[in-house]
Amino acid sequence: MTLAAATNEHLANISNVLIYSAMAVYTLAFFAYIAEWLFGSRSKVARTAAALTATPQTAQAPAVTVNKAGGTAVLERPKVTVRSASGSRDVPDGPGAHGGDEQGDLYGRIAVSLTVLAFLVEFGGVLTRALSVQRAPWGNMYEFNITFSTVAVGVYLGLLALKKNVRWLGLFLVTTVLLDLGLAVTVLYTASDQLVPALHSYWLYIHVSTAIFCGATFYVGAVSTIMYLFKDSYESKLASGGKPGTFARSVLERMPSSASLDKFSYRINAAVFPLWTFTIIAGAIWAGDAWGRYWGWDPKETWSFITWVAYAGYLHARATAGWKGRKAAYLALIAFACWLFNYYGVNLFVSGKHSYAGV
Amino acid sequence: MSTTSKNGFDPAPSDTEGLAAAGSQLSTAPQEELSAPPALGVIGWARWFWRQLTSMRVALLLLLLLSLGAIPGSLIPQTGSDETKVELFRRDHSTLAPIYDKLGLFHVYSSVWFSAIYILLFVSLIGCIVPRTWQFVGQLRGRPPGAPRRLTRLPAHTTWRTEAEPEQVREAALALLKKRRFRAHIAGDAVAAEKGYLRELGNLVFHISLIVMLVAFAAGQLFKSEGDKLIVEGDGFSNTLTQYDDFKSGSLFSTDDMEPFSFKLDDFKGTYEVTGPNRGTPRTYEAHLTYSVGAYGKDRKTTVKVNEPLEVGDSKVYLVSHGYAPVVTVRDGKGNVVMKDAVPLLPQDGNVTSSGAIKVMDGYHDAKGMKDQLGFQAVFIPTFAGEGKGSMLSQFPSLLNPRLALNAYHGDLGVNAGIPQSVYQLDTKHLKQFKNAKGDPLAERLKVGETMRLPNGAGSITFDGVKEWAGFQVTRQPASGWALGGAIAAIFGLAASLFIQRRRVWVRAVKGDDGVTVVEMAGLGRSESAKVPEELGQLAGTLYDQAPGAPEPDSAADPSEVSVPEGAEKQ
Ligand code: HEM
Numbered sequence: 011m012t013l014a015a016a017t018n019e020h021l022a023n024i025s026n027v028l029i030y031s032a033m034a035v036y037t038l039a040f041f042a043y044i045a046e047w048l049f050g051s052r053s054k055v056a057r058t059a060a061a062l063t064a065t066p067q068t069a070q071a072p073a074v075t076v077n078k079a080g081g082t083a084v085l086e087r088p089k090v091t092v093r094s095a096s097g098s099r100d101v102p103d104g105p106g107a108h109g110g111d112e113q114g115d116l117y118g119r120i121a122v123s124l125t126v127l128a129f130l131v132e133f134g135g136v137l138t139r140a141l142s143v144q145r146a147p148w149g150n151m152y153e154f155n156i157t158f159s160t161v162a163v164g165v166y167l168g169l170l171a172l173k174k175n176v177r178w179l180g181l182f183l184v185t186t187v188l189l190d191l192g193l194a195v196t197v198l199y200t201a202s203d204q205l206v207p208a209l210h211s212y213w214l215y216i217h218v219s220t221a222i223f224c225g226a227t228f229y230v231g232a233v234s235t236i237m238y239l240f241k242d243s244y245e246s247k248l249a250s251g252g253k254p255g256t257f258a259r260s261v262l263e264r265m266p267s268s269a270s271l272d273k274f275s276y277r278i279n280a281a282v283f284p285l286w287t288f289t290i291i292a293g294a295i296w297a298g299d300a301w302g303r304y305w306g307w308d309p310k311e312t313w314s315f316i317t318w319v320a321y322a323g324y325l326h327a328r329a330t331a332g333w334k335g336r337k338a339a340y341l342a343l344i345a346f347a348c349w350l351f352n353y354y355g356v357n358l359f360v361s362g363k364h365s366y367a368g369v
Numbered sequence: 370m371s372t373t374s375k376n377g378f379d380p381a382p383s384d385t386e387g388l389a390a391a392g393s394q395l396s397t398a399p400q401e402e403l404s405a406p407p408a409l410g411v412i413g414w415a416r417w418f419w420r421q422l423t424s425m426r427v428a429l430l431l432l433l434l435l436s437l438g439a440i441p442g443s444l445i446p447q448t449g450s451d452e453t454k455v456e457l458f459r460r461d462h463s464t465l466a467p468i469y470d471k472l473g474l475f476h477v478y479s480s481v482w483f484s485a486i487y488i489l490l491f492v493s494l495i496g497c498i499v500p501r502t503w504q505f506v507g508q509l510r511g512r513p514p515g516a517p518r519r520l521t522r523l524p525a526h527t528t529w530r531t532e533a534e535p536e537q538v539r540e541a542a543l544a545l546l547k548k549r550r551f552r553a554h555i556a557g558d559a560v561a562a563e564k565g566y567l568r569e570l571g572n573l574v575f576h577i578s579l580i581v582m583l584v585a586f587a588a589g590q591l592f593k594s595e596g597d598k599l600i601v602e603g604d605g606f607s608n609t610l611t612q613y614d615d616f617k618s619g620s621l622f623s624t625d626d627m628e629p630f631s632f633k634l635d636d637f638k639g640t641y642e643v644t645g646p647n648r649g650t651p652r653t654y655e656a657h658l659t660y661s662v663g664a665y666g667k668d669r670k671t672t673v674k675v676n677e678p679l680e681v682g683d684s685k686v687y688l689v690s691h692g693y694a695p696v697v698t699v700r701d702g703k704g705n706v707v708m709k710d711a712v713p714l715l716p717q718d719g720n721v722t723s724s725g726a727i728k729v730m731d732g733y734h735d736a737k738g739m740k741d742q743l744g745f746q747a748v749f750i751p752t753f754a755g756e757g758k759g760s761m762l763s764q765f766p767s768l769l770n771p772r773l774a775l776n777a778y779h780g781d782l783g784v785n786a787g788i789p790q791s792v793y794q795l796d797t798k799h800l801k802q803f804k805n806a807k808g809d810p811l812a813e814r815l816k817v818g819e820t821m822r823l824p825n826g827a828g829s830i831t832f833d834g835v836k837e838w839a840g841f842q843v844t845r846q847p848a849s850g851w852a853l854g855g856a857i858a859a860i861f862g863l864a865a866s867l868f869i870q871r872r873r874v875w876v877r878a879v880k881g882d883d884g885v886t887v888v889e890m891a892g893l894g895r896s897e898s899a900k901v902p903e904e905l906g907q908l909a910g911t912l913y914d915q916a917p918g919a920p921e922p923d924s925a926a927d928p929s930e931v932s933v934p935e936g937a938e939k940q
Contacts, residue, residue: 307447
């Protein structure tokens with residue numbers, strides 16, 4: 011009977027304030043990203059067309075120059091020359107949202123800094139929420155949403171820290187994070203509370219945390235897949251002598267090349283797939299403990315399975331002649347749509363044993 | 370131009386062939402062939418069909434079909450998970466339901482068409498794995514293919530001139546590559562090396578584990594058993610078929626498989642949120658048991674919680690539900706006790722408003738001494754709102770202010786008619802309701818300790834107290850260890866398959882026309898990756914220290930000269 015004391019109202023209120031503050035900072039970051047794009051549009055780069063129309067001259071720059079300690083050798087070290095694969099267009103990556111414009115770049119940096127700040131504030135919000143209920147912050151959809159967007163931004167910042175070419179993602183990501191948080195604080199809000207007994211298990215921590223991480227990372231993969239589709243049609247239009255609209259030219263010219271985007275989204279999806287497999291298995295183990303069967307075709311289980319098979323199909327498609335490129339990309343998007351439906355659709359519209367949405 | 374062509378090797382047509390050979394067998398994926406159907410007899414057709422079934426294209430198609438086919442089962446009620454919902458659906462959709470029935474949409478995952486998809490997929494999978502495994506073993510036994518003629522045409526390459534002798538360079542390269550755990554050998558004027566076989570192995574392990582998991586799951590379904598038993602505090606249970614309230618089993622289950630054990634429910638405890646918007650939400654459920662295994666096993670105590678079943682052999686005892694069982698004493702007209710028992714009632718809502726029936730079948734005689742049967746419709750609420758706040762709906766799930774409301778009947782309970790009857794429902798068809806003095810139906814709401822008198826000396830019923838009951842599900846799903854093992858192997862196989870690069874490196878060292886040795890190195894991965902050139906750079910750097918550069922002659926070729934790109938598969 012003393013259990014109720016475990017939810018700490020004070021901390022829960024702090025959490026709410028932090029989440030609202032994070033939204034405010036994300037909004038600032040959003041405007042900074044917009045400024046980056048606007049200033050970037052001043053530069054008139056047209057590398058793609060140039061690269062496509064010019065007869066391919068030089069191979070891509072030497073990727074690696076080996077320089078070992080000592081440095082006494084006067085002679086030049088061997089340089090590795092890299093050439094691109096057959097069939098791919100030899101198009102350089104765009105310069106990013108700022109388009110090489112200095113002011114644009116400055117706003118871009120401000121935007122990233124603000125994103126870091128917002129991330130920290132939001133992380134604090136999630137943490138205090140967790141502390142207020144003395145458990146992991148994912149007992150209902152409100153908590154799931156705030157954790158999800160925090161992790162998605164964390165993945166983005168992590169990729170930036172690893173010096174991956176992902177700054178262009180910022181605007182898309184922050185926009186959706188704002189939508190996600192807006193939905194969380196209005197429609198999905200649930201007061202801080204304990205869990206029903208079926209949710210008490212350390213497999214919950216493992217299963218749900220990896221599920222959130224997979225979803226957030228799949229999301230980053232999906233955004234770059236969409237961008238790949240745009241950039242790819244832009245490039246093929248240029249290659250066949252077409253004239254894309256001004257807007258498309260201005261935006262897409264600054265994106266990484268379609269080959270880079272494709273490779274990036276593949277890497278993301280392929281890297282997360284084993285973890286997603288693990289997530290489903292962890293869920294099955296938990297279900298085995300909680301409900302006496304490890305697999306029972308509950309709607310949530312079914313949709314996890316569908317998502318898994320769809321991603322497996324995507325990986326297969328890339329190894330199948332005639333399915334590489336755009337078709338595989340569509341499969342990746344379908345697979346992510348399955349993931350989204352599994353989260354929102356199944357929680358809200360389908361009833362099953364996983365109905366803990368709390369809305 | 371590169372050194373090889375200077376040496377008089379002819380470049381052009383066989384060039385691509387050499388490249389193809391260099392990249393061959395970097396994976397064991399089946400050859401893509403879109404052969405037209407043959408004109409030749411049954412065997413030709415069978416062979417064609419088999420080749421189609423085991424192609425990547427068809428595997429992909431079947432995968433997509435499988436995910437598509439799984440969808441209806443998540444949206445339409447399934448008999449396997451919720452029989453009552455299916456019944457409701459049948460009642461509400463009289464036109465759709467028969468169509469759904471024909472299509473097996475109420476049991477999608479055991480329907481003919483769904484089974485057809487996954488069986489085809491797994492036949493395809495086996496048909497794919499067997500030749501791939503065989504091929505892989507062949508690759509392990511063989512040696513990496515020799516260097517293609519023009520290493521400069523590979524996706525990553527480098528070259529330099531050195532004073533060292535070609536043999537020296539080759540030996541150094543061989544030693545270096547072996548030290549880096551490449552499989553390497555000298556073939557002609559070059560060293561050929563390969564690494565990353567674990568990728569292929571991982572991929573095979575993954576696909577084989579899928580089969581293991583499927584077989585384990587199927588075995589689990591065929592041999593499984595699942596029984597439900599409701600036990601009131603103080604009562605016991607032993608694991609035999611007749612003791613269950615409800616029992617389901619797979620088609621190959623036999624009663625010999627049942628583990629001999631028994632247990633007694635000592636005590637059930639539930640706690641609930643007392644304040645806030647989620648007031649009444651369950652917090653903990655615990656069942657305290659005394660159990661013993663085997664016929665003469667020692668008594669042991671344990672606690673079963675929602676996520677923590679009692680495990681005995683392959684069987685697991687889960688706590689799945691709980692409720693209240695009011696204890697009542699029924700007396701006949703002479704004051705003889707004809708029944709004294711705890712009667713489990715079924716919860717109807719989150720606050721455990723419960724309902725059910727109390728049946729007195731034997732031993733009761735009415736005021737005139739005639740044999741009769743008694744039946745009571747019972748509604749029980751653990752927390753009553755208070756007099757005047759009327760409704761018989763519980764306000765809270767635990768026993769704060771319990772009430773038992775009863776309607777009394779007598780006559781034929783219908784239990785001897787041979788038709789199976791729910792213990793929680795009263796069939797009033799052949800029953801007569803007792804009336805009170807005013808002629809209204811007799812109904813009373815009792816506190817603990819209170820007694821309801823039946824009119825005209827027909828007897829009485831006393832509400833003595835309340836016990837709790839717990840519902841247990843005993844499940845047995847064999848081969849789940851195999852499923853878990855398969856799943857773990859699948860994850861590791863998958864990780865190896867996706868994270869390990871399989872790649873080849875060649876090092877060629879030959880004397881140029883001017884007597885200086887020319888070293889050429891090239892790398893090829895199955896997919897275009899930044900790692901291949903990176904690794905090649907490191908290897909070249911190390912080898913360069915052992916075969917340092919010689920001054921370039923004026924006529925030195927530009928190594929980064931380029932022709933039409935070709936080479937590795939796009940990734
Ligand atoms: C039960 C359904 C199947 C699932 C879930 C599945 C899953 C996967 C996954 C996730 C990969 C990715 C690993 C990678 O990219 O290297 C893969 C690769 C592969 N699968 Fe399957 N697979 C299935 C059935 C099949 C079948 C029926 C075949 C035979 C035609 C097959 C042949 C292959 C091959 C050859 C690869 C390696 C492709 C490559 O080298 O990139 N798989 N599979």
